[in-house]
Amino acid sequence: MRVATWNVNSLKVRLPQVLAWLETQQPDVLCLQETKLEDAKFPAEDIRAAGYHVLFSGQKTYNGVAILSKEPATGAQAALPGFDDPQKRVLAATVAGVRVVCLYVPNGQSIDSDKYRYKLEWLQHTQRWLAGELAANDRLVVVGDFNIAPDDRDVHDPKAWEGQVLCSAPERAAFQQLLAGGLEDSFRLTEQPPQSYTWWDYRMNAFRRKMGLRIDHVLLSRRLAAGCRACVIDIEPRKNERPSDHAPVTADFASD
């Protein structure tokens, strides 16, 4: 099974690029973040015409997540248990026996902001929730924009980013806590090229200068990690006209 994640930074703008990418890549599952569309405006028919089932949970202007799948998805869940949150950042569903969780982790803005405190609180609730999901299904994949660069290999300039949001010790500790709960970072299960990133600032020619961060991840439960064949960042869409600032990431693993 191949499961992909892509922060599209507006599905309205990026729909043609998403459809083109589905056409060439044909993943079994594609999870989207930052669709920025209320549900009434979600382009479900275009996606179905491309051969995918689709679930979505969105809002106007900000956030918004979706799960596209070749096989139908069941058991949809769109909220963090015990955490009342108007921001649409979570969607889970079961596809062909694999529980898929799509996350758009809060950005956090800066480490002295309320948004940073919200980010850490959100991660705490997510960790608790995923522990239950993992107990209920040992075939679990957790993907999305985590807005955390797990370690210095994932940062183009670790000194400049040291202690900053996306790289701070509490965020990295929260990420490690997710892994300690029984998940593995699929990207690090195989050899990878240096300077592998999934996000580059639109400004300062950051992409061309390889000034990126690896903040989008595919985490696999231990059972699925044992059968992981590959995890690939596709930087080609970042070269498009009007690109998303994030690249899609795809993991390939045995799903039985």
Next chain:
DNA sequence: ATGGCTATGTAGCATAGA
């Protein structure tokens, strides 16, 4: 150089992203 760029909502800028 606390700038740089993009998207949204809404009609000249404010907010947010990471």
